[in-house]
Amino acid sequence: MTTPLRRRQMLGLGLAGLGTAVGASSLWDWQQRNASRSQPVGAARLVSRGGAADLELVAQATRGTLPGGPAELLTYNGRLSGPLLEVRAGDRVRLRLRNELNQPTNLHFHGLHIPPTGAGDNVFLSVPPGGSSTYTFTIAKDHPAGLFYLHPHRHGLSADQVFGGLGSALLVRGDLDGIPEVAAASETVLVLKDFASASGQETAMGMGRMLGREGPLLTVNGELNPGLAIPSGGLLRLRLLNASNARIYRLALEGHRMVLIATDGGAIATPESLDELLLAPGERADVLVQGNQTPGTYRLLNMPYQRSGHMGMTAAEEGPRTLAILNYAGSVATLPLPKTLIPVPALPQPERTRRFSLAHAMGMGMGGMQHGMGGMGAGGMGFVINGQSFDPDRIDTRVALGSTEDWLIVNDDVMDHPFHLHINPFQVISRDGRPEAQRRWKDTVLVRAGEEVGLRVSFRDFPGRTVYHCHNLDHEDLGLMGVLQIE
Ligand SMILES: [Cu+2]
Incomplete structure (x- = not known):
């Protein structure tokens, strides 16, 4: 990776909202010290070229700082919330996973329509500590464009490893990206992931595993409350991935509607305007936001959601939490929303x-x-x-x-x-x-x-x-x- 790294990209949790630079610099220093050892401490985005994606992910324990003190986080390539992987329909993918954890791990290519066997999306593989495994497959030319999700799937350890931080977003470029109104939008991938605090605090006290662990720190691409820029008149395409262990997000954007254009597996037929979006772990959604309000700042909120039918099984009700801040900056000629997207054919009658x-x-x-x-x-x-x-x-x-x-x-x-x-x-x-x-x-x-x-x-x-x-x-x-x- 020769691309110079911008300091901001490296920091992950050290950044906005924490009020101290100490955490930020410790993760930065750690990564600098280890830069020569664990390549590729790297690029924010790993992209395929000329029909081939040659990628490497290093699963590793990474020293970082969370509010409350230093914490051991699990990352791919030293990046909290992982590097963003980007390939095209038709690409040949070769992805080497190096396991520098002290326990076995593996990879699942969540949502991809590829073989489940051999070196494909084979969750029965186990990569031992210190070992590596190379996943190889071709993404079909007619594979829908979409946002997919790489994460560990080693049975018995999946939750610990994802809750510890492992996971990466994977974009497949294709059909939907070519629709002119969609192509004209500026695009941001938002990886939604909650973390335990440095003291290991989970919101679901005592019942953690049975309920599924949630952490009190809600990060977006490894940051707290990052800014999202939109020009007046512009269109922002938010590509949302719930990469959390158990948390169900109920998303609302102050003053704005979210126009749904794709779900997990690709485009929907016609855009659908929403005032709220429910996103369970592993789910993805692709929404367009129009910059059609009074210029200012608006919060992307996570609204309260009760994921248990039993009163008292979850921690105290939490109010709305801010995930990110939409900031108006500049203006452009008004961009239209798409009217139609890509037909979703009916499946045959079931056998x-x-x-x-x-x-x-x-x-x-x-x-x-x-x-x-x-x-x-x-x-x-x-x-x-x-x-x-x-x-x-x-x-x-x-x-x-x-x-x-x-x-x-x-x-x-x-x-x-x-x-x-x-x-x-x-x-x-x-x-x-x-x-x-x-x-x-x-x-x-x-x-x-x-x-x-x-x-x-x-x-x-x-x-x-x-x-x-x-x-x-x-x-x-x-x-x-x-x-x-x-x-
Ligand atoms: Cu369940």
Whole structure:
């Protein structure tokens, strides 16, 4: 990496809002001292060239400072919230993961439609401490453009590693980026990630893993309350990724509506104006903001959200929290919103239907315990799908390659569970029996406590073994995952 680094890019959590430069400089100094050892301490953005992406991620413990004192953070390439990876549909990707952690790790390419086997999106791989592994795959020419998500998926350790800081946003450039009104917008990727404070404080005291750990520090691209610039008349394209372990964001932008143009798996057919946006862990959304208000500053807020049906199970209600500040700067001739985007075709009628019940369970034979990696929540509790906790050696669901199925995801629990399927995007078709109004490409869907969500999925192109699970990663590590064999 020869690009000179701007100080500001390096600092991550040391920056805005903390009131002291000490933290900032300690992370900076640490990275300078280690610059020669752990290349590429590096670039904010790693981009493919000429149809090939040759990338390297180093998973490492990084000394940083959080409000309250020094903290050990986990990063890719020394960057809190990771470098932004950017590739194009049609690219050949070669990504080397070097594990400098003291525990095994691996990578999941959340949302990409690529093979689940071999050196592809294979979550059954494990890279030992000190080891490395090279992931190689081709992103199809017709792969939808979108915002995807790289994160560790080593069962039993996923939550610790993501909550510790690991994760990176991955942009696939393609169809949606070519729509003129979208191309005219200025673009910012916002990685939303909460951290424990330096003292390890989590908001969900005691029940941390069972509820899924949230931290009190809400960062955006590793910073507290960063500024977002918009000119009067301009269009800002915010590409939002919930890279948090368990936190569900309920986003609102003061004085402005957010115009949704894409969900997890790519563009929607027609823009939809929203005053709030709910984003569960692993979900992404692409919104346009019009600079059509009185010039000034406006807060991007995280509004209160109760992710448990049980009163008293979560920490004290928190009020709205500021995530970022939208600042008006300059003006341009008014840019129009797009009228139409990219059609989302209806999937074929399903060949069969299945039902998946998500619940928690007490004691015995839970995934994390069985495999000696995750540890149990308080009282040996864990989670089950159709009564069974995750076992990597058991195939739970066999589907035919090329077939289409309807899956009914039934949340029989008192907590919300964001349900995620690897490799193949799906369309939500119903909620509590009511048909869904608009077709959208999703790979993660929030299933609230007591709710039933119907989804339709075609198992295209790639045979092999993969998984579906709750994307509250503590829940995943505590057994809320199943093995899918596509054959
Ligand atoms: Cu869950």
